[in-house]
Amino acid sequence: MRQVPSDLEIAQAHKLIPIKDIAASIGLDEEDIEYYGRYKAKIRLEVLEKFRDRPNGKYIDVTAITPTPLGEGKTVTTIGLTQALGRLGKKAICTLRQPSMGPVFGIKGGAAGGGYSQVVPMEDINIHFTGDIHAVGQAHNLLAAMIDASILHGNPLGIDPLTIMWPRVVDVNDRALRQIVIGLGGRENGYPRETGFDITVASEVMAILALTTGLHDLRKRLGRIVVGYSYSGKPITAEDLRAAGAMTVILKEAIKPNLVQTLEGQACIMHAGPFANIAHGQCSILADMIALKLADYVVTESGFGADLGMEKFMNIKCRYSGLRPNCVVVTCTVRALKMHGGVGNVVAGKPLPEEILKENVPAVERGCENLAHMIKIAKYFGVPVLVAINQFTTDTPAEIEVIRQKALEAGAEGAYPITVWADGGAGAIDLAKAVIEACEKPTNFQFLYPDHLSIKEKIEILATKVYNAAGVRYEPLAEKKIALFEEHGWGHLPICMAKTHLSISHDPNLKNVPRDYIFPIRDIRASIGAGFLYPLAGAMRTMPGLPSQPAAFKVDIDEQGRTVGLF
Structure with missing residues (x-):
């Protein structure tokens, strides 16, 4: 061999x-x-x-x-x-x-x-590479900083801190940052609240970069990002925070x-x-x-x-x-x-x-x-x-x-x-x-569902036709948020299911083609800038952790200055 x-x-x-x-x-x-x-x-x-x-x-x-x-x-x-x-x-x-x-x-x-x-x-x-992921991280974290700054400086938008769903990001597997408390050390450091870090590529900014069709479309999409809600229930966007312009400039290259x-x-x-x-x-x-x-x-x-x-x-x-x-x-x-x-x-x-x-x-x-x-x-x-x-x-x-x-x-x-x-x-x-x-054969391309279907109808088509489930179960939080998203006019958006990659189902232990099971939706979130809704099926990690023997152990520089141990 x-x-x-x-x-x-x-x-x-x-x-x-x-x-x-x-x-x-x-x-x-x-x-x-x-x-x-x-x-x-x-x-x-x-x-x-x-x-x-x-x-x-x-x-x-x-x-x-x-x-x-x-x-x-x-x-x-x-x-x-x-x-x-x-x-x-x-x-x-x-x-x-x-x-x-x-x-x-x-x-x-x-x-x-x-x-x-x-x-x-x-x-x-x-x-x-060419620094794209770093730029995504900077744009994302600028928006995160502007949220907390707005709250500190009189909270003119009436942001409810308990509704903020925009964490920080870093391009490292670091499980210790999944759930953290920020704002400690006195009022000048902001208001204490729970938040966390995602890995940078899990940012909605990255999804927007992948789905945009040009610089002005990028600017519009960034402006539509929803970071949380006001005390009156109004969605708060990056445009409201006046962050989208600067974010676009960061991503210009x-x-x-x-x-x-x-x-x-x-x-x-x-x-x-x-x-x-x-x-x-x-x-x-x-x-x-x-x-x-x-x-x-x-x-x-x-x-x-x-x-x-x-x-x-x-x-x-x-x-x-x-x-x-x-x-x-x-x-x-x-x-x-x-x-x-x-x-x-x-x-x-x-x-x-x-x-x-x-x-x-x-x-x-x-x-x-x-x-x-x-x-x-x-x-x-x-x-x-x-x-x-x-x-x-x-x-x-x-x-x-x-x-x-x-x-x-x-x-x-x-x-x-x-x-x-x-x-x-x-x-x-x-x-x-x-x-x-x-590639020379005729095609009859069609989407799996039209835009006008309800959020639940789209989810159920995916669950039964793609994930081979017998039906869908919605937990109370998912029910509440689906109704909220429909009320905000977001029901026309496509569905981007967040689920395990190790099974057709939501459960990584169910191999081959699982049958006769109920597909559970525990939550649903909105990526309005990217242009999709993402239901969560099972526990999904947006910040990986390092294993006991990470690949980083093997990476080094030899006597000639060349990289060694990288795959």
């Missing part, structure tokens, strides 16, 4: 192409980009006007089955497929979210792919998508990073809009499984962008399907259990119920569906064949093993050919 070096070793050994040449390969002049060193750049938004009359390329969304805690390789598949399309002579661009440093130094790792399907410069991408490259020289536009279990989990609309004017094929990725990221891609991102996908690729692995089939307990940070590495065709077949359900969800939206089997060395031909058969039975156009981690673009040639063919 060929030994594949670590992700970091591969990235550091790679000779990067100057970013001006990557830009030129997709038709961008130096006036269209702003350099961040030799190998990173920002793309000016004027590019959209420059190429306004050019037809869009084909649009492919990569999603997955319900993953194990290790993830099943959506980013690797996205990058590898882009590289494979390039090998077939197609002008292809991948669009990806940018990584948060919380997971980078925690346990999950980065978001630049892996093996020979990476985007580079990997170290820069995973640490600081961050709104420009970032240009980097794959290991095989294709362009990658990487921009914005909202989580998919608590937000909508997509790169920015602007990244996709620009890429579709510059490429024949644009391959993007939706966070977690089709029940989370892909559903939100369709119902939220496509709603606001006006863009329509030509094809969906559902990524799966033999190990995850075995887990759904009742074999092996996969735990992040621990070796895979021995039984999951042995051939077990019946377990894979049982687990394919999860794959079939994800294909069904994708087909709700009227687009062709393909399956990518992210192959490991322990997978057997019999296991691969049962996946192929079950995928076809579920309505997929085909299922193709890929080896892009070990082989780069060469490991996805068959999948790329199938994507090209699928």
